[in-house]
Amino acid sequence: MGKVGVYRVKNMECFDELKSVIARLRAEDGCPWDREQTHLSLKAACIEEAAEVIAGINILDKTGNAENLKEELGGYKETGEDWQG
Secondary structure (H helix, E strand, O other): OOHHHHHHHHHHHHHHHHHHHHHHHHOOOOOHHHHHOOOOOOHHHHHHHHHHHHHHHHHHHHHOOOHHHHHHHHHHHHHHHOOOO
C-alpha cells in the first residue's frame, strides 16, 4: 500500500474512533450534556467558534501561517458535531 493509502486508512481508523466516542456520549447512559443539545442550544457556541475562525483567517492573512485557522476550523466542526439533530 502506498503512502497515500496508509494515510487514508489511518484517517478512517481515527474517524471510526471519533464516531464511536460520539455514539457513547449520546447513548442513554452517556453524557447528559451531549444528549440535551439542540440546534438552539448550540447558537452561542457556534457564534463563538465562528469568531475564532475569523481570527484564524486574520492571523493567516497577516502571517501566512494556517495552523491557527486549521485548529479553529476543527473547533467549529466539532461544535456542529455536538448537535444530535
